[in-house]
Amino acid sequence: MGKVYGYVRVSSKDQNVARQLAALEKFHLERKSIFIDKMSGKDFNRPSYMRMIRRLREGDLIIIKSIDRLGRNYDEIIEQWRLITKDKKADIRVLDMPLLDTTLSKDILGTFIADLVLQVLSFCAHEERTNIKQRQREGIEAAKKRGVIFGRRPLSLPDDFQYVVDAFNKKELSEREAITHLHISRTSFYKYKKEYRE
Numbered sequence: 001m002g003k004v005y006g007y008v009r010v011s012s013k014d015q016n017v018a019r020q021l022a023a024l025e026k027f028h029l030e031r032k033s034i035f036i037d038k039m040s041g042k043d044f045n046r047p048s049y050m051r052m053i054r055r056l057r058e059g060d061l062i063i064i065k066s067i068d069r070l071g072r073n074y075d076e077i078i079e080q081w082r083l084i085t086k087d088k089k090a091d092i093r094v095l096d097m098p099l100l101d102t103t104l105s106k107d108i109l110g111t112f113i114a115d116l117v118l119q120v121l122s123f124c125a126h127e128e129r130t131n132i133k134q135r136q137r138e139g140i141e142a143a144k145k146r147g148v149i150f151g152r153r154p155l156s157l158p159d160d161f162q163y164v165v166d167a168f169n170k171k172e173l174s175e176r177e178a179i180t181h182l183h184i185s186r187t188s189f190y191k192y193k194k195e196y197r198e
Contacts, residue, residue: 002059002090005052006034009069013038020065023095027063041072042129044080058089061103066096067121074126081118097121157192158182165193 006024008017017036024034035048044050052062062084064070071077084090085102094100099117140150158164164181167173173181179189 002057004029004061007052007062007064008036009041010038011040023065043073044071044076056088056090060090063093067094068125072125072129074122077122
């Protein structure tokens with residue numbers, strides 16, 4: 001038996017990894033053996049995942065909570081599974097799907113069943129990602145039709161903006177005095193001053 005690694009992924013930095021870490025506790029992994037990425041599963045260009053793959057040797061085992069934690073792109077999940085199990089000759093155990101455990105049976109039937117289940121689940125993960133993106137698009141379109149404006153609203157300038165800019169240009173007001181009077185940032189002041197001039 002080689003080394004055992006845990007892989008944990010959430011889609012963004014503000015999401016919690018506690019549930020996945022709790023699932024790995026019974027394997028008593030050292031903290032340095034658990035690789036955590038806080039980014040999208042759309043591809044495998046993730047720093048912790050890549051470090052884990054570089055460290056992986058024949059006979060090692062990767063444990064993950066569910067297949068969608070590995071990724072959400074159907075073709076890339078299949079490719080990574082092949083890389084890990086065939087090229088690296090390591091094993092994978094997916095806790096939420098016991099059939100996706102390459103340590104159970106190394107014969108041709110066991111391999112076939114694991115590969116078949118992987119194909120089905122990877123397809124489902126891929127479809128779910130596609131559906132999420134479709135729902136987001138539909139939600140944005142519906143909101144736009146209701147008049148919702150996305151992005152930062154344009155800053156409404158005070159009535160005396162022209163006076164302040166003219167006074168600043170004539171050196172009657174300092175930069176600090178101008179931006180303090182207008183209650184805007186230095187960056188905004190120069191941005192709107194440029195727009196005003198144009």
